[in-house]
């Protein structure tokens with residue numbers, strides 16, 4: 082494995098040259114697309130005489146300055162890029178290149194997705210289209226002329242407004258697009274294809290009419306309606322909550338089948354994975370409906386947080402991503418259930434982000450060192466980044482936070498800026514001191530906060546001492562104390578919150594915890610209290626608090642704060658599962674069963690919340706509680722507890738199931754919550770494996786009028802390994818074999834079956850007509866679901882799971898490195914398992930390391946894993 086050069090945040094230099102206008106002419110052809118790029122270049126640094134342009138996988142045809150072709154000794158091609166003699170203050174640069182979109186399986190730059198041409202330029206894909214200053218702090222106005230065969234590609238799209246179009250000889254046609262807003266190259270987009278078009282419009286609050294256009298594969302128009310409605314909700318919400326209005330006359334969304342991630346926020350022309358757009362009740366689950374709304378919102382919100390104000394360099398990625406995730410979370414929360422949204426976000430943090438902190442890829446939300454930028458679109462940059470924004474929101478309050486946003490846009494609209502600029506705007510607008518808080522941007526790792534408590538009955542005082550400590554991470558040994566907002570409630574013996582008083586004054590329920598150790602004293606505390614700390618997950622930390630299972634059960638069943646109830650439940654469940662792992666208990670306690678029974682019987686509680694309270698912490702979350710916990714024992718213990726709940730509470734579960742089994746399908750909040758609860762009950766009953774459940778699942782599977790119920794029944798049969806699952810899988814396949822997005826659900830069911838010979842089934846599934854290793858959706862649905870969603874089988878002690886994943890990674894390394902680097906994650910987590918498994922995992926990592934053509938994407942992850 083040869084060392085590859087990383088980039089450092091500290092090495093940032095302002096660009097020596099900039100380009101303020103770019104005219105692109107793209108003549109589309111499967112294997113020989115010709116791109117003519119005409120740039121207006123301006124020298125920023127008088128001492129500079131050579132211009133270095135980024136480039137990758139390009140064939141250079143010609144290069145000219147001010148219309149004069151350069152001679153061979155006036156430029157060099159180095160490392161994919163181009164170095165030019167350019168001792169001029171201002172000039173026009175014309176470069177002609179040729180590219181091969183049909184063979185571009187990396188899905189970066191310009192490529193073919195099915196029958197359409199499309200682009201993906203973030204982070205550094207534009208350099209695969211032409212030689213350019215492919216960095217986010219070079220902002221240019223783009224004019225793009227697209228030319229292609231008219232019959233095959235009736236729609237020719239790019240950013241901004243269409244200013245001209247027409248027919249050409251030989252059945253070709255063209256369109257010219259102009260984007261009035263200067264933008265970095267990563268926001269460039271071009272699409273050419275044959276689609277069905279769903280049209281609508283939105284009147285902005287200032288009365289402008291925006292045309293909304295959604296392009297989907299032919300025959301899928303009705304499946305785009307939910308995405309269109311979501312877009313209109315997002316546009317309205319951003320005006321109301323963030324005071325932000327859309328700025329172009331047209332907003333286009335194109336759904337494509339080959340896409341490395343969910344979607345991309347290109348200016349005025351979003352490109353989406355079809356999975357994140359298409360939905361109808363027959364093919365999409367409630368979760369997918371929700372995800373579509375959230376991603377449509379996310380990409381739309383980027384128009385201000387990302388596009389109007391962008392990142393100075395890629396180390397600042399969280400500037401736009403953390404903030405935009407925070408905004409999309411708030412959007413979902415305002416339109417739906419705040420507690421459900423919060424629990425989803427916290428589950429993500431605990432299952433995946435805490436694990437990332439504990440593994441070889443640990444990095445701060447603003448990384449210091451990057452080899453392949455695509456590897457840093459992580460749960461840390463996105464989700465922990467959003468938590469950091471949320472903490473500022475908690476410290477400032479909504480009103481001051483919005484003043485901060487306003488100042489941020491006043492100062493930086495049209496600029497490429499840093500995370501520090503964002504914090505400075507928040508600080509200056511609010512007057513809240515965020516000096517220490519900035520450390521969240523530079524320090525990686527999950528802080529551990531330890532609480533010690535004392536109740537002084539004679540003084541009526543409750544004393545709380547908190548200490549904080551962040552364990553060393555793979556990237557950073559020394560850690561400093563952070564500014565941690567601690568949302569606290571003191572609950573009396575009935576689980577109700579008491580008023581917080583300190584020194585005779587009422588105090589806010591958010592403590593500013595800024596030192597290694599701090600103590601707070603609360604007065605007027607009439608009796609012993611239970612402290613509910615980090616309510617709503619007020620900071621992304623792990624909490625260590627001595628609290629009895631009885632108190633947890635009390636909060637779970639009676640607490641007045643929904644999040645605190647759920648969280649107490651999770652802690653109680655964790656304690657019980659680990660007690661079974663340790664052999665300290667052979668089964669779940671009566672206390673736990675009673676608490677769950679109470680939750681199940683609670684008529685006032687939102688069914689969606691009850692469903693979440695019935696979900697046990699994931700194996701991934703549990704595995705982090707212990708070092709090298711036995712994989713199988715953990716899996717069995719968790720499953721055993723679930724089965725016991727299903728057996729002991731079968732009447733209650735069945736009653737709830739029946740109660741929530743509604744008539745005709747509806748797609749709105751309450752109906753969704755009731756389906757979630759019904760299906761949570763069915764799942765637990767299936768794990769308990771009762772004969773009656775078999776029939777229940779079978780009937781639901783056969784009679785369901787929507788995908789949520791059908792898939793839930795199939796999943797319950799599969800996870801319970803009920804005999805009927807074989808026929809159900811076959812009938813599902815027969816019904817949906819022509820719809821690849823639905824088949825992804827089938828592939829995932831195959832991959833996640835909890836059985837020893839699952840790999841044999843996966844190998845068969847890979848031969849299915851719909852399986853295509855070049856399509857990232859298929860890869861994630863089958864291979865990814867196995868490695869990350871079937872933990873017990875992936876870690877099979879014969880090493881077969883590791884070997885299988887590595888075989889696929891070797892193939893993907895050559896086809897699509899980005900996709901490979903996404904699904905390698907479970908193989909990197911060897912620290913979580915026992916020595917024998919560690920040895921087996923490292924042997925597979927060594928196999929990858931020995932590859933002669935190892936991509937940068939995998940190199941970075943493999944070398945860190947083996948370091």
Ligand code: B3K
Nearest residue numbers: 203204344345346455458
């Ligand atoms: N900004 C894109 C992600 C680009 C990923 C590049 N590897 C989608 C988003 O976060 O909105």
Ligand code: ZN
Nearest residue numbers: 379383402405
């Ligand atoms: Zn984003």
